[in-house]
Amino acid sequence: MKNTQVKINQPLNETVCEHNQKKLEDKKKKSCKKPPQPGAAQGNCSFEGAMVALVPITDVAHLVHGPAACTRNPWENRGSLSSGSELYKIGFSTDLSENDVIFGGEKKLYQAILDIAQRYNPAAVFVYSTCVTALIGDDTDSICKAAAKKIGIPVVYINSPGFLGSKNLGNRIGGQALLEHVVGTAEPEITTPFDINIIGDYNVAGEMWNVLPLFNRLGIRVLSKMTGDARYQEICYAHRAKLNVVICSNVSLGMAKTMQERYGIPYIEESFYGVENINRCLRNIAATLSESLGENLTSRYLQERTEWLIAEETAALDIALASYRSQLKGKRIVLYSGGVKSWSIILAARDLGMEVVATSDRKSTPEEKAKIKQLLGQDGMVLSKGSPNVLLQVLKDTKADMLVGGASNQYTALKAKIPFLDVNHERHHAYAGYAGMLKMAQELYKALYSPVWEQVRKPAPWWNEKIDQVLSGQV
Structure with missing residues (x-):
């Protein structure tokens, strides 16, 4: 299966986007159909996006066809948990070398699939292409089909080399692969109306x-x-x-x-x-x-x-949250996350009496962006980009009490000397459902009322007015 431009555009051309449905074909929003500019996807590529979407399938062996460096560690830094098989946590790679780049890595891939099947007996093997194997022209799709016949279990080719575009595109390519090769290939023992x-x-x-x-x-x-x-x-x-x-x-x-x-x-x-x-x-x-x-x-x-x-x-939740609501009421939050969290956590904060004064609209659909503006009101700020300098200024302008975002934002919060709560995929606490709401309240309370903030906001013992004057250029 070759990655033609038509195939690349297919998951980008979102048919259910109401914003696009209202426009003529020649006036559709280009960002819904056009991949990102080359270089813009570094560290956030479609290969990573496909793995993020598919690695949580726990009884599948996820094999990266490329250099070992591409494998990295997407299993552990996302925090997707399993109630059964732990096979998905093992990082498999064909570990291509310079010789493989010259002579091709197809034989190495075929043997790797056979070895995995023999040693681990997975429900299926997912093979992910990378920039290197796509550029050298390995016929990964044919190898996967041949290996599947040999071992008697499904081998699914995920054609999402990193240079295709963003992590978001990779998520969609992963979903497309499930629809093309997995969904509809078996029947449940029973079905119910529910x-x-x-x-x-x-x-x-x-x-x-x-x-x-x-x-x-x-x-x-x-x-x-x-x-x-x-x-x-x-x-x-x-x-x-x-x-x-x-x-x-x-x-x-x-x-x-x-x-x-x-x-x-x-x-x-x-x-x-x-x-x-x-x-x-x-x-x-x-x-x-x-x-x-x-x-x-x-x-x-x-x-x-x-x-x-x-x-x-x-x-039951109202009783459990009563003490936390009294302590959290009126606290102001800057929320820098993406997708569903960028608007749904606004409502969660309101449940606790807190106010989100700014949030981002990254990775959000047009409908979600409209919802964000409605929830924030006229005074709320919507951030499309949030560099550390921008976030620091927003925290200062809004007089926020804490920053809620991803793990990479915690250092920005430390610079601002305010509490931080991680709500992205690296977190170790579950915030979904009624039980998750209580856990979120507990974590917000612990972050806000930690005694460390009172200490770090005090001037250092050796600090004096003369140093302030020197640093500000008055002396």
């Missing part, structure tokens, strides 16, 4: 485990998870679900739209962060499933049971 798929959640810090018990209590079965804590087999029969619940719209909407066109599965866009979001998510799932059942006792019972569950969980 089968759903969750798309775009990667079980970071075990967040999926905060939500699955809620669905179990409602009698709703999560047929397939794509891809947090997933097994290869469950993705094979994802086409039998009655509803797709999309968590990360920016990278998963195209997948949901394709499944709607092929299999007639409706989809809804939801978030698991914050009380208001999780309540709405449960209600929308129950309402959509009930609508497909028609007006009967079963559908009415599902909606009634959903309301009972929401009432029970929110009442």
Whole structure:
């Protein structure tokens, strides 16, 4: 399978983007169809994006066809957890050398697939191309097909070398690979009217485990998870679900739209962060499933049971959050994250009485950007880019009490001498669902009221007014 320009453009040309649907073909937004400029993807490439999307499939061997340096460590720095197989945490690489670049790496790849199958017996092998193997012209697709016949298990080729574009593009290419080679290749033992798929959640810090018990209590079965804590087999029969619940719209909407066109599965866009979001998510799932059942006792019972569950969980959560809300009320947050978190954490902060005074719109769909502006109001700031200098100025201008973002932003918070909370994929705490809301409140409280901040804001013992004058140029 060659990467033609048509194939590259396919996941970029988002058919479900309402912003584009309203425009004529020649006036569609170019950024929805045009890959990033060369060089702009360094450190954030489509190869990494594909791995981020697919590595959480836990019983699959993920083999990187390229130099060992390309493998890096995407398994551990993302924090996707497994309730079963740990195979996905093993980094497999063909470790191409200079000789392989000259003479080709196809034989090495074929032997690597056979060795993995013999030693680890995976449910499938996913082979990821890299810039090097794409440039030297290895026929990776043919090798994968030949190896699959030899070992008798699926070998899926993920054609996303890093130079194609951004991490976001790689996420979409990963989803396309699942649709082309995995979804629809097997049938579940049984199906129910209450089968759903969750798309775009990667079980970071075990967040999926905060939500699955809620669905179990409602009698709703999560047929397939794509891809947090997933097994290869469950993705094979994802086409039998009655509803797709999309968590990360920016990278998963195209997948949901394709499944709607092929299999007639409706989809809804939801978030698991914050009380208001999780309540709405449960209600929308129950309402959509009930609508497909028609007006009967079963559908009415599902909606009634959903309301009972929401009432029970929110009442218990209100009691648990009472002391934290009194301490967090009125605190101001600058939020620098992306995708679903850039707007859903605004609502989660409101649940705690906190105010988000600025957020980013990175990796957000046009609909999400509109939602961000609505939630922030006229006084809120929306950041498209957030260099350390920009964030420091925003923190100063908004008189923020803390910065919430990714791990790379913690040093900016330290420079500003304010608390920081990590909500991105490197975090070790689950913030989804009702249990996650309590954990978020606890972490925000610990960060804000740590005694270290009172100490670092004090002048050093050796500091005096004369030094201030020298540094400011007055002397």
